[in-house]
Structure formats: structure tokens, C-alpha cells
Amino acid sequence: MKMSFDEFYSDAYGSRWSELKKALVQPRQHVAYYNPYHKGLGPQGKQVLDGAYFLEGGFEPPQADSDGIYNYYLLDAASIIAAKALDAQAGEKVLDMCAAPGGKSIVLATGTPGIKLTSNDRSANRRNRLIKVFDNYLPKEVRDNIHITGHDSKTWCLYEKEAYDKILLDAPCSSERHLLETKIKDWKVGRTKRLSKEQFTMISSAGQVLKPNGLMVYSTCSISPHENDRVIEKFLKRNPHFSLQCKTYQLGEPTEFGHIILPDTCGWGPIYFSVLKKNGSS
Ligand SMILES: C[S@@+](CC[C@H](N)C(=O)[O-])C[C@H]1O[C@@H](n2cnc3c(N)ncnc32)[C@H](O)[C@@H]1O
Numbered sequence: 700m701k702m703s704f705d706e707f708y709s710d711a712y713g714s715r716w717s718e719l720k721k722a723l724v725q726p727r728q729h730v731a732y733y734n735p736y737h738k739g740l741g742p743q744g745k746q747v748l749d750g751a752y753f754l755e756g757g758f759e760p761p762q763a764d765s766d767g768i769y770n771y772y773l774l775d776a777a778s779i780i781a782a783k784a785l786d787a788q789a790g791e792k793v794l795d796m797c798a799a800p801g802g803k804s805i806v807l808a809t810g811t812p813g814i815k816l817t818s819n820d821r822s823a824n825r826r827n828r829l830i831k832v833f834d835n836y837l838p839k840e841v842r843d844n845i846h847i848t849g850h851d852s853k854t855w856c857l858y859e860k861e862a863y864d865k866i867l868l869d870a871p872c873s874s875e876r877h878l879l880e881t882k883i884k885d886w887k888v889g890r891t892k893r894l895s896k897e898q899f900t901m902i903s904s905a906g907q908v909l910k911p912n913g914l915m916v917y918s919t920c921s922i923s924p925h926e927n928d929r930v931i932e933k934f935l936k937r938n939p940h941f942s943l944q945c946k947t948y949q950l951g952e953p954t955e956f957g958h959i960i961l962p963d964t965c966g967w968g969p970i971y972f973s974v975l976k977k978n979g980s981s
Pocket residue numbers: 778796797798799800801802803804819820821822825850851852853869870871872
């Protein structure tokens with residue numbers, strides 16, 4: 700029997716669904732994530748997270764300094780938490796496998812001086828946006844240390860194995876908030892199931908590309924359990940040498956295999972993420 704969007708998500712969220720749906724159709728909020736490389740005025744507004752500020756009524760568009768470096772990047776506070784969950788450190792080789800337009804890569808690049816970052820995206824158009832973001836936010840000496848690539852993350856493991864200390868896999872997903880704004884009529888349960896298979900192929904590839912003892916963050920902006928906990932559950936079953944790294948975060952709530960930030964409780968998100976450690980050798 701054909702399942703409607705509301706039936707599917709009511710099944711997943713029970714009585715919470717009506718409030719969650721109301722929150723998902725509210726206008727999106729952004730924080731300004733301040734750029735330490737900008738030579739200009741400091742932060743405005745109320746601090747929400749380290750380096751991230753919120754202003755009632757919203758921020759002006761970002762401004763460049765005399766070197767052409769912009770002052771802040773506007774994004775969802777939940778995205779910052781997901782990027783920082785990778786705990787990237789100076790000198791580490793870090794891969795952002797699905798990086799465009801670049802919000803989480805900017806958090807990694809500006810927050811971790813000395814990071815050896817590779818930002819990848821298969822879409823040429825979106826990669827151009829990524830390049831522009833790096834050019835606008837990073838001084839040349841930092842920008843020159845970032846590699847931008849255009850590979851298919853699903854097959855990356857065929858070319859490189861055990862190569863990165865940390866991997867962020869911010870996978871393409873149902874993005875229900877966007878669907879509700881635009882093309883909810885196109886929704887079919889088959890879409891989330893298909894995406895879940897694609898996400899599983901990506902995470903399986905990422906798992907092989909990660910160095911032993913490395914850390915991986917899998918994230919989506921979907922609220923579908925198929926694309927979140929179910930992907931991680933299946934991955935852990937097939938990859939017992941990985942373990943979940945559980946922590947508490949400033950926003951959101953734990954799930955069975957990760958963490959989710961939902962707008963009905965805090966106004967931010969949705970973002971789901973799971974932090975996984977590769978133990979010993981594969
Ligand atoms: C959720 S978006 C990433 C958002 C980004 N991490 C950010 O914070 O700005 C997912 C991205 O994955 C890219 N993508 C989709 N399939 C891919 C694949 N097979 N390999 C690499 N990138 C892919 C899309 O072009 C899209 O830009």
C-alpha cells in the first residue's frame with residue numbers, strides 16, 4: 700500500500716510528528732560563524748556556540764575586508780556541531796567526502812589551523828561554489844593547502860585505502876525541510892530507501908579509506924531513520940572493527956546509533972550524525 704509523507708514520519712516520530720512538522724516549515728535560522736582570518740570588526744549578536752553568533756532578525760550579507768576575506772559564513776548551528784564532532788586536529792589528513800557548498804569544510808578549515816584538508820564533491824557546479832567559498836574565506840597560504848577533488852565517494856575506496864586520519868561524510872539525503880518548502884508532492888517512501896542504499900555504499904567506501912584508529916563522522920540533514928540510524932546499524936553489523944563514539948553535545952538528543960538535532964526542541968537542524976572509530980586494522 701502507498702504510504703504518504705505524513706504516515707511515514709508519524710510512524711517514525713509518533714505524537715511528536717505534528718510539532719516537528721510545524722518546526723520544519725518555519726523559516727530557517729542561521730548563525731554567523733566568524734572567520735578568524737577576517738581583519739575587521741568582531742562578532743555581533745548572542746554567542747550560541749564557540750565562534751557562532753545569533754542575531755534576532757538576521758545578519759547582513761557577509762562583508763569582505765581589504766584582502767577580500769569575508770567576515771562570517773551563515774549556516775545552521777547544527778551543522779557546526781556535526782563538523783566539530785570530527786575533532787579535527789592540526790597536522791591531520793582530513794577528507795570531507797561530500798563537501799559542497801562548503802559550510803562544514805569552512806568550519807574545519809578555519810577552526811583547525813594546520814589541517815591537511817581534502818574537500819570533495821562529485822558535482823562540477825557545486826564544486827565551483829566550494830572553490831568560491833574557499834577563495835572568499837581563506838587567505839592564500841591556508842587555501843593553498845586545501846585539495847579540491849571531484850570523485851565519486853561511493854568508489855573512492857577502489858583508488859585509496861587507509862589514507863585519512865578523519866573523514867566527514869555529509870551524505871546526500873532526503874532533506875525533508877527542503878522537500879516541504881518545494882516538492883513535497885514528489886515524495887515517495889522508495890526515495891528514502893534508495894538514498895539509504897546509496898548512503899550505505901558511501902559509508903562502506905569511507906570506512907575503507909579511513910586509517911586504522913581514525914575517526915569518521917556520518918551526517919545527513921534527513922529525519923528519516925532509514926538514512927540515519929539504520930545506515931549506521933547496518934554498517935556496524937558488517938564492520939565490527941568500528942565502534943560508536945558517544946558524547947553529549949550542546950544541542951539535540953542521542954539516538955540509538957548517533958545524535959540528532961531537531962528544530963522542534965531547539966530551533967536548529969535537522970542534522971543527524973554518528974561518530975565512528977575504526978579500531979586496529981581493517
Ligand atoms: C548534503 S550536501 C553537502 C553539504 C556540505 N557538506 C556543506 O556542509 O555545505 C551533499 C553533497 O554531496 C554531493 N554528492 C552527491 N553524490 C555524491 C557522490 N557520489 N560523490 C561525491 N559527492 C556527492 C552533492 O553534490 C552535494 O553537494
